[in-house]
Amino acid sequence: MTVASRSNLYSDLDVQAELDAAMAPHTWFGIGGSADLLIRPNTLEALTTLTRRCRRDAVALRVLGSGANLLVDDEGVDGVVVKLDAPFFQNVEFNADGLLERMRVYGGASMEKLVVESARRGLRGVEQMAGIPASLGGAIRMNAGGKFGAIGDVVDAVALIGTDGELRVYPREELAFAYRASNLPAGIVVWSSLRVEPSDPIACRASLKEIFAYKKSTQPMSANSAGCMFRNPTVAGVRESAGKLIDLAGLKGTRIGSAMVSNEHANFIAVDKRGEQSSSGRIGRTDDVRALVELIQEKVAAKFGVDLQTEVVFWRRGEQEGA
């Protein structure tokens, strides 16, 4: 199916569509090629109909959050990329179902804003997400978190449009969250209800500040990166820090073209800024990041016998999501 003929997927729907849409501005890496078709639905109905049509026509459908854990190939990505940034999908309902202890957060809502607003209202529960760039949907899909907890700790329910285009609500009892993973099936997170606890706004803000300060002191937050490139592996039954292994393999500062292992945090790969001449003379390239990922995997396997798996999601033409 050609890109032009795909208009039958969306032309009668309440969406904004962009052909050959540059993906770099939508990701934290700020590199990579274009999406054949970027669609921003305005309504739930448009999103479910689009999902059903993509399945009917066997068109790949990917969902983009805030692009903080994504690496898009230099050749771009095929099919349809959906972005949930219309007002409906960025909504947050505090006091959901009339309960102070519950909020319903829609898939495209910014976690950064949610964390700050929750503290302002004196609600505890999501402060562990401070300093983690994410949309709600991306955070749930990755079970994002760290030293202070993960989003899955406070999830009460998730509403997800499956690949069949049906919306289903998964209650807490059916959900299992693990390290950067969950048992949610493939699909698009439309909303999640989160459990929070009314507390003192001053204390909430203080713990938020503490978590932000910790993140800033341990991670290069302003680099063009996607956070940790590799999952922390389990070695002899114990979860080991991938960053520590990369550091001990002497790889901090290692560069391939425009990609470099961060000197601050060895599990971060940073790229020279999009569109700027880098010190290496190369402009940010996904190929460079991929080559560096492979080099790190080889060196760490050779030194420690550990196979590092990527945490960052790779998007490439004709491939299912993955490394």
Ligand SMILES: Cc1cc2nc3c(=O)[nH]c(=O)nc-3n(C[C@H](O)[C@H](O)[C@H](O)COP(=O)(O)OP(=O)(O)OC[C@H]3O[C@@H](n4cnc5c(N)ncnc54)[C@H](O)[C@@H]3O)c2cc1C
């Ligand atoms: C500076 C920096 C620091 C970071 N620190 C941390 C950290 O401390 N802890 C941590 O866990 N992560 C961290 N990350 C990684 C990133 O913040 C998380 O993985 C985050 O959850 C990604 O969310 P996103 O909305 O940007 O998802 P994206 O990067 O846009 O997408 C990631 C995956 O989620 C899927 N997805 C997005 N939206 C939806 C949806 N609505 N429904 C279903 N699937 C969806 C995508 O299809 C893709 O598979 C960091 C990243 C950066 C750049």
